[in-house]
Amino acid sequence: MASFQGMAAQAVVEANPLTGLLKGARRLGGIYHLDYERAVIITDDLLKRDAGGVPRHGFLLAAATAPNREHDEPLDEDEIILLRVRGVAQLPNQSEVVATRMAAMRDADLRDRKPSEILDTLTEGQIQMSAFECDVLGTFYPESVAGQAFIQYGADIDNVYAGARYFVYTPSAETLKFLASYPQRTKDEIERQIAPALIELGHVRFAATRRRAVAAGLAAVPVNVRVTDFIARKTAVLGMTRAGKSNTNKTICTAIFEYSQTTKRPIGQLIFDPQGEYASVNQQDKTGLRLLGEDWVRIYKLRANPDDQQERSLTINFYDQSHLPAVRGLIEECIGDLEAGYVHAFKAAEIENPDAEDYPGGDKDSAYLGASNRARCGRFALYALLAKAGFKVPSGWSGIRFQMAGVVADAILKDYGSSTLIKESGYVTVKTMDGLKSTMDWLCRHIQAAEKATDRKPYSGPDITKWRECVPFMAIRAAYDGSGGGTAILNRLKGSTDFHDPKADANLLPQVASDLERGMLVIVDLSYGSERVATMLSERLVRGLLDLANKRFRSNQDPMRMQIVVEEAHRLFDRERANKNETDPWVRLAKESAKYEIGVIYATQEVSSVDRRILSNTHNWVIAHLNSDQETRELAHYYDFAVFADEIRRSEEPGFARMKTFSGKYIVPIQIAKFDHDMINGARKASGQAEITVPGQVR
Known part of the structure; x- marks a missing residue:
């Protein structure tokens, strides 16, 4: 043959x-x-x-x-x-054939014989x-x-x-x-x-019933597709829950990793894992992507195991000043939909050190020193707010140091004790969670008293005029004690403590970007913590990576080749969201990924909710079972998937899909190969690693 x-x-x-x-x-x-x-x-x-x-x-x-x-x-x-x-x-003589068939069946029934026993050869051939x-x-x-x-x-x-x-x-x-x-x-x-570079993605399957395909030797005909079809392009993996979407994604991701290793061209892959199924060796597959190698797979999660070399914490230390930009970004995303005036003042508070080069006298300039101290006072207020919201202060924290009049410091020490703050010449340092809250409580109480003072009842405490005139401090104070008109900021922070790890020692975005640039497979396990935390973490990462890609693009640098895998894409790429907010990170990803050569694999069961501009620019389609004619009608707008609509709704077998790839010329019905350990070992071999077995498996 x-x-x-x-x-x-x-x-x-x-x-x-x-x-x-x-x-x-x-x-x-x-x-x-x-x-x-x-x-x-x-x-x-x-x-x-x-x-x-x-x-x-x-x-x-x-x-x-x-x-x-x-x-x-x-x-x-x-x-x-x-x-x-x-x-x-219909045959041209359909009515005659039907009449002959009916007569044959009637005669056979009356004589209790087979039709073939009462028909002449010519007639029997005609009715067949x-x-x-x-x-x-x-x-x-x-x-x-x-x-x-x-x-x-x-x-x-x-x-x-x-x-x-x-x-x-x-x-x-x-x-x-x-x-x-x-x-x-x-x-x-x-x-x-x-x-x-080809991958055997599965085998040809035309029907759910496979008896005759098996008998004819056509039940295991392989379907090979090129791995490069999925790189730097959009891929839709559509289907109901348990229809095989994750299995397909794992197979594609493993093939891309193997291709990257074989060609020595780093292609980083970032997988947002809402259920934790990509990050673990699960019972369903008896294997997992993490087995691609300790040096090549990084797993970020909220409850990282410090003894696991592959796992890293998703969280940051909110009290680490080097993380201040990330902290501000996370907090701003957390309160982004709040519109009160004190919220806008909170967001605008200048709490980062000014640039000394902006001042004639540099870091010795009196204006610079004043701005720098106001920023430190603002940071102190922010740390106090975090402490009040339940963010634990790291043990051994060096604290926050800022100017404070000796008389004010003495009054605080008198009211709260020597553990509250450390007094120096014109400065204080606060190092503990209780110290932050106690110092802030004292200042808020006295500021409130001074604001209520009248000629009849004048303020009688230590002079706190400089604190009342410190704009960053007062903006954050309004959120701390509710004087701005509400406690929404404080309540939002109380629900976001999962972001914080007092032991974390690095910023997430630079770590992830570095891993992707090396060609690693990065899994962000979002199965722990609240949905809000998961959403904010993933959005922050996508936004940061797009900003980095944009910076390289504007600098005429080579793009950082990466793939982003998104589950539950209907929540992120929905039409209403895309029309309302052009700066949304997922909308940006959908629109800008091609320009930056970022591949996107998005999986969803709600085709109709995905923005049509995204669907229209999707190059690869893998369509498993969908149970709604609303979804198949939406799908019918693309290629000739309308032909397959009935079967897509009817056939529920996991992995039975209809596929159109970028290079493919027509839709191919396919049974997607089950993700297995041989795929993992094939990719490990390409990266120069030895084969491994899964627990309980003998090779």
């Missing part, structure tokens, strides 16, 4: 490579009607049975051949038409005739590329014959592999002598 190398195959031994496509094929019948979009073929029950059945959406080949000489004679027309079965069709309506997908025809015979494909036909020139065949297993994997090799790749 001929072996077809790739999607746009190289030469077959014969002078005309098309004849190789008919080797092992089984004749099904002939065409009695053909136009540019459809063909009607006529056949009979015996031919259908010998061909191994005719499943709906199955591929058929139509060729102008000499009967029984298909393999050793030139084709009358130097082309083979690719057909796809749509459904049954039937017809199928097929879509015309395109034409295979021969070309010569770099001195080799090459099978080219066109997505139409360029002539229609009125006569019955074409016989129709069901392809052999080898030809079906060629059809399902076309084009495994392009003209350009042949000319440049490039071998594409």
